[in-house]
Amino acid sequence: MVERKDVTKGNVDEGNGAVISARGLGKEFNGIWALKGVDLSLERGETLGVIGPNGAGKTTLIRVLTGQISPSSGEIHCEGKVVDPARLGFRMRIGLVPQEASFYGRLTARENLALLARLYGLAGEEAAARTDELLQWSGLLEHSRRQVRFFSRGMQQRLSLAMGLVHRPEIVFLDEPTSGLDPEARSAVWELILRLQEEGRTVFMTTHNMEEADHICTRLAILVKGEIREQGTPQRIKSLLGTDRVELRLSEERQGELEELCSSLGIYWKKEGEAYVLTGVDLPEKLPAIISRLAVGLRDMHYREVTLEDAFLRFMREVEG
Amino acid sequence: MRGWRSLLAKDWKMVVRNRILLGVLIIYPFLIMGVIGAAFQETGRPVPVGLVNLDEAREAGSLWICGESGSPAGWRRTLQRRAEDFVAYASGEEALAAFERGEVDALLLVAESSGGEEWCGARIANDRLEAMVGDLEDGWRGLRYYATAGEAESSLRDGECDAALGLLGKAYPYLAETIWLEGENYDAARLLRDFSRDVMEISDYASEKEALADLRSGRLDAVIVIPPGFISRLKTLEEVAGVKVVIDQSNLVKAEFAETGIRGFLSRVSERVVEEKMRAVVAGLYVLVTGGDFFGTQVVGLQEIGDNLRSIRDAVADRPELAGLVEQGIELAETVVADIEDAAAYLRGTALPVDLEVTSVAGRSLAAKDAVVPSLVALSMLWTGVLCGAILMVLEDEEGMRVRLRLTRMGPFALVGSKLLLAGAIVFLQSVVMLFLAVAAFGAFASSMHLALLTTALTALSCIGIGLVLAAFARQVAGAVILSVLVTFPLIFMTGAVFPLSQMPHFMRVIAHAIPLTYALEALSGVMLRGESLADVAWRLAVLLGFGVALLGLGSALVRRKSR
Numbered sequence: 001m002v003e004r005k006d007v008t009k010g011n012v013d014e015g016n017g018a019v020i021s022a023r024g025l026g027k028e029f030n031g032i033w034a035l036k037g038v039d040l041s042l043e044r045g046e047t048l049g050v051i052g053p054n055g056a057g058k059t060t061l062i063r064v065l066t067g068q069i070s071p072s073s074g075e076i077h078c079e080g081k082v083v084d085p086a087r088l089g090f091r092m093r094i095g096l097v098p099q100e101a102s103f104y105g106r107l108t109a110r111e112n113l114a115l116l117a118r119l120y121g122l123a124g125e126e127a128a129a130r131t132d133e134l135l136q137w138s139g140l141l142e143h144s145r146r147q148v149r150f151f152s153r154g155m156q157q158r159l160s161l162a163m164g165l166v167h168r169p170e171i172v173f174l175d176e177p178t179s180g181l182d183p184e185a186r187s188a189v190w191e192l193i194l195r196l197q198e199e200g201r202t203v204f205m206t207t208h209n210m211e212e213a214d215h216i217c218t219r220l221a222i223l224v225k226g227e228i229r230e231q232g233t234p235q236r237i238k239s240l241l242g243t244d245r246v247e248l249r250l251s252e253e254r255q256g257e258l259e260e261l262c263s264s265l266g267i268y269w270k271k272e273g274e275a276y277v278l279t280g281v282d283l284p285e286k287l288p289a290i291i292s293r294l295a296v297g298l299r300d301m302h303y304r305e306v307t308l309e310d311a312f313l314r315f316m317r318e319v320e321g
Numbered sequence: 322m323r324g325w326r327s328l329l330a331k332d333w334k335m336v337v338r339n340r341i342l343l344g345v346l347i348i349y350p351f352l353i354m355g356v357i358g359a360a361f362q363e364t365g366r367p368v369p370v371g372l373v374n375l376d377e378a379r380e381a382g383s384l385w386i387c388g389e390s391g392s393p394a395g396w397r398r399t400l401q402r403r404a405e406d407f408v409a410y411a412s413g414e415e416a417l418a419a420f421e422r423g424e425v426d427a428l429l430l431v432a433e434s435s436g437g438e439e440w441c442g443a444r445i446a447n448d449r450l451e452a453m454v455g456d457l458e459d460g461w462r463g464l465r466y467y468a469t470a471g472e473a474e475s476s477l478r479d480g481e482c483d484a485a486l487g488l489l490g491k492a493y494p495y496l497a498e499t500i501w502l503e504g505e506n507y508d509a510a511r512l513l514r515d516f517s518r519d520v521m522e523i524s525d526y527a528s529e530k531e532a533l534a535d536l537r538s539g540r541l542d543a544v545i546v547i548p549p550g551f552i553s554r555l556k557t558l559e560e561v562a563g564v565k566v567v568i569d570q571s572n573l574v575k576a577e578f579a580e581t582g583i584r585g586f587l588s589r590v591s592e593r594v595v596e597e598k599m600r601a602v603v604a605g606l607y608v609l610v611t612g613g614d615f616f617g618t619q620v621v622g623l624q625e626i627g628d629n630l631r632s633i634r635d636a637v638a639d640r641p642e643l644a645g646l647v648e649q650g651i652e653l654a655e656t657v658v659a660d661i662e663d664a665a666a667y668l669r670g671t672a673l674p675v676d677l678e679v680t681s682v683a684g685r686s687l688a689a690k691d692a693v694v695p696s697l698v699a700l701s702m703l704w705t706g707v708l709c710g711a712i713l714m715v716l717e718d719e720e721g722m723r724v725r726l727r728l729t730r731m732g733p734f735a736l737v738g739s740k741l742l743l744a745g746a747i748v749f750l751q752s753v754v755m756l757f758l759a760v761a762a763f764g765a766f767a768s769s770m771h772l773a774l775l776t777t778a779l780t781a782l783s784c785i786g787i788g789l790v791l792a793a794f795a796r797q798v799a800g801a802v803i804l805s806v807l808v809t810f811p812l813i814f815m816t817g818a819v820f821p822l823s824q825m826p827h828f829m830r831v832i833a834h835a836i837p838l839t840y841a842l843e844a845l846s847g848v849m850l851r852g853e854s855l856a857d858v859a860w861r862l863a864v865l866l867g868f869g870v871a872l873l874g875l876g877s878a879l880v881r882r883k884s885r
């Protein structure tokens with residue numbers, strides 16, 4: 001645990017070159033702190049994913065960072081300087097795709113985009129050009145004349161993404177961009193987010209989907225009950241929190257021996273029905289020793305690489321238990 | 322206000338593409354206007370009234386007098402004493418059958434102290450019966466007259482009276498008399514018909530029960546029961562003639578119409594009768610002066626008596642003591658003649674002491690439909706304005722767009738401004754169309770259309786302001802609509818739109834004057850119906866403007882705070 005805290009600290013201390021960084025950010029709603037001293041930085045060009053259970057404060061964090069609500073404590077820095085995110089200068093640099101559906105259902109995709117383009121100060125032709133560009137970008141050009149309320153969820157989400165990009169923001173906040181989408185629609189949205197990365201935009205996103213976090217994000221932060229508990233690359237999070245796991249079955253007379261061995265090697269084990277499940281940080285290194293000692297009586301063995309989901313779930317169990 | 326035009330265009334598209342919104346905000350008020358307009362188009366029609374005339378000659382058929390006798394047993398003894406033949410019956414059926422067969426002239430139904438009822442009948446001479454009727458009409462309280470035994474029985478059973486006397490209609494004294502008015506002879510039915518022309522549409526009923534049934538079913542708005550002997554009482558100087566009027570008060574407007582109509586008619590009758598009686602008295606007095614027929618007796622006039630006395634005085638001129646006495650007679654005759662002339666002049670003046678001339682302040686007499694237009698316009702503006710303001714604003718939340726809009730370059734007042742402009746346009750145009758429709762299609766009166774439009778324009782501000790304030794307390798259109806309904810209905814009842822302010826208790830009036838709609842209504846009816854000028858309503862318009870600005874400011878502040 002000590003090691004983990006150090007990791008968190010280390011990242012924040014390096015935060016000076018960050019585009020945006022939060023220092024001790026807290027937000028109180030009627031006496032309840034939805035965010036507690038959040039230290040987090042967003043580096044240029046990275047895609048930071050904030051993962052955390054429902055009610056962890058992910059949306060609140062985005063709302064504070066995008067200036068929709070003001071923090072109860074702490075400050076927000078932009079390129080090293082304290083900034084009020086509600087100011088126009090900052091607002092023009094960020095784009096937001098809210099968690100809830102947000103578009104005018106009775107307007108067409110084109111009308112929605114064009115309205116925002118006008119409101120972002122684009123003149124008539126410029127606005128029309130940008131609208132076309134975004135329709136093209138989101139693959140909605142052929143549906144641009146349909147009222148958005150008749151769109152599928154996937155199409156709506158692609159439009160929602162496009163609507164956050166009207167003014168070509170360098171930083172894009174995505175609040176659970178794929179929740180409620182089917183796999184096909186989800187990968188279409190991933191496609192778009194990856195394209196944002198290619199364009200060099202900085203992305204701050206929240207998600208529940210570990211596959212998404214692993215696949216899309218270059219760095220992850222785990223937010224639990226308003227606090228950042230972990231930060232690092234997906235690989236690092238996985239190795240910190242979870243490990244690869246081995247499932248094995250062996251004859252009854254050898255079982256006591258296995259348990260003893262695991263204890264002495266510092267391998268975490270538990271019994272799931274007939275099978276033993278072994279997990280541990282350096283399992284790959286220790287595994288040969290176990291196999292050689294227990295070769296007789298070993299019935300079968302499966303090796304499975306850890307997923308971020310496993311890691312997250314285990315982490316959550318640890319946090320709660 | 323940067324961006325207001327794009328927002329306005331967007332809102333307009335959303336309204337037009339949303340059928341429910343389109344209906345609620347644009348079509349519904351016209352529907353209301355059409356329905357109410359059509360209903361009021363017909364007002365001024367005669368009130369349907371049922372007439373139960375018990376003061377008419379009835380050869381067959383009975384007449385029942387009910388009342389609080391005080392001592393049912395005593396009246397039973399009175400009947401027994403005056404009767405030639407007295408029968409006590411075991412049951413009502415038996416008694417009524419005997420009455421129908423003509424075996425008895427009168428039936429007495431009395432409540433017993435034990436709670437039951439007792440029937441007795443009598444053969445009785447007509448003059449004795451008349452005397453008894455006279456006695457009981459003097460002695461009983463709460464007199465009621467019915468044409469059927471059934472009605473009398475149920476009145477007794479309901480505890481409205483403790484005794485009822487039934488007699489053959491023709492045995493009732495002073496029935497179906499006529500009165501001489503304006504050179505014509507009137508019986509009760511004709512009096513009612515002729516004097517209520519244009520105001521009441523009269524249908525005849527044989528009994529009160531039947532008439533009341535039709536009143537309940539809505540076919541009639543009122544029932545008038547004329548008691549037996551009505552005209553007779555009308556004619557005599559000592560007695561007061563009463564009629565019974567039953568009005569359906571479940572509908573206030575209907576009751577108001579009926580009552581006004583009937584009161585108007587009765588006061589016209591009273592006026593004529595009083596006038597006629599005065600004329601008779603004055604004529605009688607003149608007969609004392611001129612001589613002639615003095616209420617059926619030929620008399621010698623005072624003037625002639627005076628002349629005769631003067632001849633006597635001349636003849637006895639040589640006897641001064643006699644001449645002196647005669648002189649006294651002459652003087653008396655002259656004084657009395659002069660007094661009578663004064664008295665007659667005075668009486669003629671008293672007959673109708675006040676000459677009432679009712680005119681409208683508008684300079685033209687107004688119909689109900691004229692009077693209803695300002696309220697209707699103001700109320701529909703309130704409805705549309707509040708809903709429009711609230712819904713347009715809350716739609717931004719419901720569509721989740723507030724978050725996005727706040728990040729754009731949109732000016733701080735663009736959102737509120739665009740809503741105000743669109744809602745204002747909708748509400749104002751609606752009032753314009755309503756006013757023109759009212760005037761052009763329904764022929765309603767408006768003394769100044771310009772001022773009316775100015776008033777509605779200012780009214781729109783307050784109504785939309787209320788809507789914006791409400792929008793701050795809702796996150797969804799459904800919530801906004803519920804809030805709007807919750808707020809608009811009490812507002813409507815708290816202004817003078819439904820009940821006149823002058824009839825409200827003081828605190829209600831204070832409340833009413835804290836509501837912009839009250840000023841809107843006063844100003845609107847002022848410029849439309851009372852012929853008021855801009856100067857007359859200027860302060861009300863200023864108050865309206867003040868309310869509008871304050872409410873819009875408050876609404877805008879609340880709405881902006883909510884999005885934080």
Ligand SMILES: Nc1ncnc2c1ncn2[C@@H]1O[C@H](COP(=O)(O)OP(=O)(O)OP(=O)(O)O)[C@@H](O)[C@H]1O
Pocket residue numbers: 029030034052053054055056057058059060061099
């Ligand atoms: N405006 C508010 N007033 C009061 N409490 C709030 C408000 N907004 C959020 N909260 C509370 O703050 C906590 C964090 O909420 P938040 O919406 O940020 O969670 P989340 O991580 O986005 O959850 P989800 O995964 O469900 O979107 C919750 O307990 C929520 O009830």
Ligand SMILES: [Mg+2]
Pocket residue numbers: 058059060099175
């Ligand atoms: Mg959320």
